[in-house]
Amino acid sequence: MMNQTKERFLQIEAIFHEALAAPAEARTELIETRCHGDRELAAEVLSLLEACAEMSPFRS
Amino acid sequence: MEPGKGEITLLLAKWKDGDSSAFKELMPLVYPHLREVAAAYIRRERNPDVLQATALVHELYLRLLKQKKAEWDDRQHFYTFAAKLMRMILIDHARENQAQMRGGGFDRVPLSDDLMWVNIGSPELLDLTHALDELGALDAYKVQLVELRYFLGCTAEETASLMQVSKATVDRDLKFTKSWLFRRIHPGIAADAA
Numbered sequence: 001m002m003n004q005t006k007e008r009f010l011q012i013e014a015i016f017h018e019a020l021a022a023p024a025e026a027r028t029e030l031i032e033t034r035c036h037g038d039r040e041l042a043a044e045v046l047s048l049l050e051a052c053a054e055m056s057p058f059r060s
Numbered sequence: 061m062e063p064g065k066g067e068i069t070l071l072l073a074k075w076k077d078g079d080s081s082a083f084k085e086l087m088p089l090v091y092p093h094l095r096e097v098a099a100a101y102i103r104r105e106r107n108p109d110v111l112q113a114t115a116l117v118h119e120l121y122l123r124l125l126k127q128k129k130a131e132w133d134d135r136q137h138f139y140t141f142a143a144k145l146m147r148m149i150l151i152d153h154a155r156e157n158q159a160q161m162r163g164g165g166f167d168r169v170p171l172s173d174d175l176m177w178v179n180i181g182s183p184e185l186l187d188l189t190h191a192l193d194e195l196g197a198l199d200a201y202k203v204q205l206v207e208l209r210y211f212l213g214c215t216a217e218e219t220a221s222l223m224q225v226s227k228a229t230v231d232r233d234l235k236f237t238k239s240w241l242f243r244r245i246h247p248g249i250a251a252d253a254a
């Protein structure tokens with residue numbers, strides 16, 4: 001999470017939205033495909049999706 | 061010393077034209093009034109009416125418009141300006157609160173119903189503002205969204221109209237932004253697993 005570049009940030013955002021739009025069971029595979037073996041990128045997206053899910057019960 | 065009647069309008073126009081130093085000059089002129097507005101808002105903490113803050117800032121806007129037939133009639137600039145100020149005011153409030161309470165004993169009142177993990181006057185609010193500064197270097201537009209939606213209390217529709225995007229875009233962008241900010245503040249397990 002340290003000092004993201006703009007390019008990285010945009011990449012993360014795009015995959016995050018793609019993953020959210022995909023059915024839950026297809027997400028992991030989609031992220032792996034879209035990250036082309038970049039495990040750090042995949043972990044980042046997954047962690048944001050977790051954060052999103054963690055927050056959702058509190059949303060009104 | 062009272063600011064000249066047209067001074068605020070003039071500075072807002074300069075800021076709109078991209079003169080960032082105008083914001084610094086504007087702050088002391090508008091801050092005291094907005095601070096009063098915010099104080100009333102903060103006093104309402106037990107039953108925070110977020111729309112109240114918007115209504116009061118709207119009133120300020122109308123007053124500024126009346127002050128002088130404004131050459132700028134750009135709602136977007138005024139509101140993003142007011143939202144930025146509201147953020148500063150709430151951050152100052154949180155700092156004062158932390159200094160007095162040393163981190164404990166404040167009422168847990170969320171900044172917004174859509175952002176339940178950040179309470180007014182709490183240390184998380186200070187963490188949030190640091191995360192927003194980082195975000196600003198990556199995507200200034202998203203910081204404006206957060207300021208309008210959560211610090212000024214605009215609805216998603218109002219935010220969309222001010223930013224000239226659709227409500228669906230605001231919702232979508234905020235979903236990502238909230239997750240990003242949350243993760244920035246709470247790094248969690250998954251972020252370390254890579």
